Amino acid sequence: MEKILVGLKRVVDYNVRVQVKSDGSGVETDGVKMSINPFDEIALEEALRIKERGEASEVIVLSIGTADSQQQLRTGLAMGADRAILVQTDESADPLTAARIFKAIIERENVDLVILGKQAIDDDNSQTGQMLAAVWGRPQATFASAVSFDGNTARVTREVDIGLETIEIDLPAVITVDLRLNEPRYVKLPDIMKAKKKPLDQIPFADLGVEAAPRTKEIKFEPPESRQRGIMVEDVAGLVTALKDKGLV
Amino acid sequence: MSKVLVIAEHNGAALNPSTAKCVACAKQVEGAEIDVVVFAASASAVAAEAAQISGVGRVLTVEREENDPAIAALLAPQIAALASSYSHVFGPSTAFGKDVMPRVAALLGVNQISDIMSVEGPQRFKRPIYAGNAIVTVEAPADSVVVATVRTASYPAADGGNSATIENTNIDAELPTHTRFIEVQTGQSDRPDLQAAAKVVSGGRALGSEEKFALIYKLADKLGAAIGSSRAAVDAGYVPPETQVGQTGQIIAPDLYIAIGISGAIQHITGIKDAGTIVAINKDEEAPIFEVSDIGLVGDLFSIVPELTDALD
Ligand SMILES: Cc1cc2nc3c(=O)[nH]c(=O)nc-3n(C[C@H](O)[C@H](O)[C@H](O)COP(=O)(O)OP(=O)(O)OC[C@H]3O[C@@H](n4cnc5c(N)ncnc54)[C@H](O)[C@@H]3O)c2cc1C
Ligand SMILES: Nc1ncnc2c1ncn2[C@@H]1O[C@H](COP(=O)(O)O)[C@@H](O)[C@H]1O
Numbered sequence: 150m151e152k153i154l155v156g157l158k159r160v161v162d163y164n165v166r167v168q169v170k171s172d173g174s175g176v177e178t179d180g181v182k183m184s185i186n187p188f189d190e191i192a193l194e195e196a197l198r199i200k201e202r203g204e205a206s207e208v209i210v211l212s213i214g215t216a217d218s219q220q221q222l223r224t225g226l227a228m229g230a231d232r233a234i235l236v237q238t239d240e241s242a243d244p245l246t247a248a249r250i251f252k253a254i255i256e257r258e259n260v261d262l263v264i265l266g267k268q269a270i271d272d273d274n275s276q277t278g279q280m281l282a283a284v285w286g287r288p289q290a291t292f293a294s295a296v297s298f299d300g301n302t303a304r305v306t307r308e309v310d311i312g313l314e315t316i317e318i319d320l321p322a323v324i325t326v327d328l329r330l331n332e333p334r335y336v337k338l339p340d341i342m343k344a345k346k347k348p349l350d351q352i353p354f355a356d357l358g359v360e361a362a363p364r365t366k367e368i369k370f371e372p373p374e375s376r377q378r379g380i381m382v383e384d385v386a387g388l389v390t391a392l393k394d395k396g397l398v
Numbered sequence: 399m400s401k402v403l404v405i406a407e408h409n410g411a412a413l414n415p416s417t418a419k420c421v422a423c424a425k426q427v428e429g430a431e432i433d434v435v436v437f438a439a440s441a442s443a444v445a446a447e448a449a450q451i452s453g454v455g456r457v458l459t460v461e462r463e464e465n466d467p468a469i470a471a472l473l474a475p476q477i478a479a480l481a482s483s484y485s486h487v488f489g490p491s492t493a494f495g496k497d498v499m500p501r502v503a504a505l506l507g508v509n510q511i512s513d514i515m516s517v518e519g520p521q522r523f524k525r526p527i528y529a530g531n532a533i534v535t536v537e538a539p540a541d542s543v544v545v546a547t548v549r550t551a552s553y554p555a556a557d558g559g560n561s562a563t564i565e566n567t568n569i570d571a572e573l574p575t576h577t578r579f580i581e582v583q584t585g586q587s588d589r590p591d592l593q594a595a596a597k598v599v600s601g602g603r604a605l606g607s608e609e610k611f612a613l614i615y616k617l618a619d620k621l622g623a624a625i626g627s628s629r630a631a632v633d634a635g636y637v638p639p640e641t642q643v644g645q646t647g648q649i650i651a652p653d654l655y656i657a658i659g660i661s662g663a664i665q666h667i668t669g670i671k672d673a674g675t676i677v678a679i680n681k682d683e684e685a686p687i688f689e690v691s692d693i694g695l696v697g698d699l700f701s702i703v704p705e706l707t708d709a710l711d
Contacts, residue, residue: 161528163665166531166664167528167529167531167532168531169531169532176527176528176531176532243509244500244509244510245503245504245507245508245509248504267646268646270528270529270645271527271528272512272527273512273513273526273527273528273529273645274510274512275496275500275512276500276503276509276510276512277500278500279470279496279497279498279499279500279501279504280500280501280503280504281504282471282501283474283500283501283502283504283505284504286574287576288471288574288576288577289470289471289497289501289577290577291470291496291497292493292496292497294639304580307493308493308639308640309493309494309582309640310492310493310494310592310593310640310648311409311582311584311640312582312583312584312585312638312640313582313583313584313638313639313640314579314581314582314583315580315581315582315583316469316577316578316579316580317577317578317580318576318577318578319576319577322576327639327646328629328633328646329632329633329639362507362508362509363507363508363509363539363542364509364539365509365511365536365537365538365539366536366537366539367534367535367536368522368534368535368536368537369534369535370532370533370534370535371532371533371534371535372531372532372533373526373530373531373532373533373671376671376676376689376690376692378688378689378690378691379676379691379692379693379694380692380693380694381688381693381694381695381696382693382694382695383695384695384697385695385702385705385706385709386709387695388677388693388695388706389706389709389710391693392654392675392677392693395675397597397653397654397675398621398710
């Protein structure tokens with residue numbers, strides 16, 4: 150195959166314990182560490198390995214968001230992507246609009262394979278890959294934990310609730326990746342320097358000719374109900390008694 | 399007037415409990431008429447089960463060879479074709495539902511509402527974001543169909559005892575051939591299913607090896623419990639991936655959850671917030687898992703777990 154397109158979403162780093170703003174208007178993101186969505190790093194790693202095996206010739210990374218997402222795209226370039234595209238919007242796009250944007254870029258670039266994360270860890274939506282496959286009219290292989298190619302078909306092992314499912318899909322197609330697919334490489338300093346010279350195209354959303362999807366309104370944000378810290382027991386006998394008291398054993 | 403279509407999850411022979419949980423959520427949509435649809439090669443056994451769920455008005459069956467086993471790319475156009483007579487289309491937030499429902503939503507030109515935890519109005523719902531660190535109330539656009547997944551851990555299954563009518567339906571949707579099922583490998587066990595189990599015993603990185611994980615199995619067998627795990631335990635190969643509990647694994651709500659040698663990262667905690675009683679066994683008294691535990695025991699699991707297993711005779 151020729152081109153692989155990978156989505157890189159800029160999200161609050163997974164180590165941050167996110168706080169809801171006191172007025173309920175959103176979550177606190179000021180001064181919070183931002184990173185590439187962890188699943189998207191896995192997606193990019195897979196794309197790079199496919200290219201390194203000689204099964205693809207170019208890896209393009211795409212982010213949809215504000216100009217700040219350039220940071221994550223530069224990291225992607227430093228990992229080894231060949232080119233980056235930023236579709237500039239004021240805020241992050243909803244999944245269906247994101248899917249339509251991906252499709253517009255696919256048509257411009259003649260992409261053979263799209264690899265996305267199985268979910269973005271901010272909104273935990275887990276929709277974009279499936280929606281892209283639908284609007285593109287192509288196969289989807291979600292939650293992938295192993296991927297291999299034979300000419301124009303891919304074999305994908307998927308993590309499902311009862312175990313591992315294997316399906317075969319014809320390219321072009323969309324794959325969304327799960328945690329076990331690979332372990333992303335670390336970025337080395339010289340690669341960061343080299344990445345500065347790689348192309349990063351910026352396209353305003355309005356120039357793409359994509360219609361935004363009807364938006365789901367976010368009415369209010371609140372912290373979750375928290376669980377109370379319970380009792381500590383001294384030993385196994387204490388534990389068994391406590392479980393018996395609750396009628397659990 | 400709301401009409402909810404619930405997509406049945408099944409394995410060809412039996413209905414998955416996630417379906418009755420989706421119905422429980424659908425019942426929160428005021429005054430809703432609820433239909434369940436079963437896509438299968440031969441649907442009668444599954445449909446008969448679905449017809450017993452209280453609150454269900456009709457069970458529709460769509461029988462086609464291509465529906466066995468279910469593949470999202472094939473189901474989605476059939477569901478989308480049915481959707482025109484409904485105000486809501488619900489599926490479970492299991493691997494099955496997460497795979498197919500967004501594809502349906504996109505075909506219908508709407509975003510999906512993922513992981514409904516409560517219904518606040520016909521278009522208004524609560525859902526968790528940021529690994530459950532925030533709950534957002536969202537509103538789907540007026541006058542458009544609501545396509546959603548139901549966070550199964552938030553809903554007890556709707557009762558049985560009903561006898562809804564069963565109707566066979568034909569849908570002529572052209573189905574793609576670009577996606578083919580090859581096989582499914584399941585870690586066959588006679589242990590209770592993680593989603594459905596009343597008790598779950600879960601082990602973490604501290605177990606140290608696949609062999610030592612036997613300690614967890616022994617305790618689970620004593621309790622009649624399902625096996626759970628942390629991501630670290632799965633990544634290290636001690637247990638299969640379908641046992642992973644958490645933000646990116648299974649979200650569960652057993653009566654009893656015992657976390658052994660698990661630190662309690664936010665991504666793990668989000669999977670067990672709805673458990674009845676959480677027990678933690680960890681040698682580090684500062685481990686965050688204790689902040690959410692009802693009963694905590696500090697100590698070395700390698701002595702505590704065998705002792706506990708013996709004490710439960
Ligand atoms: C995108 C993303 C998604 C993730 N999704 C999930 C998810 O769905 N589920 C999940 O679980 N994690 C998930 N994680 C990983 C999560 O952040 C943690 O890394 C993971 O949960 C840690 O697993 P653990 O508690 O087993 O290991 P550790 O954090 O290493 O904890 C081991 C614990 O064992 C204790 N211990 C050690 N020896 C003993 C002993 N002899 N006796 C008693 N206690 C002992 C230690 O004190 C420690 O608390 C995700 C991470 C990312 C980035
Ligand atoms: N704004 C975005 N920019 C780049 N990729 C995105 C964006 N939104 C979603 N994606 C991709 O789609 C995946 C699933 O996102 P979601 O459907 O929001 O959970 C992510 O892991 C990304 O690969």
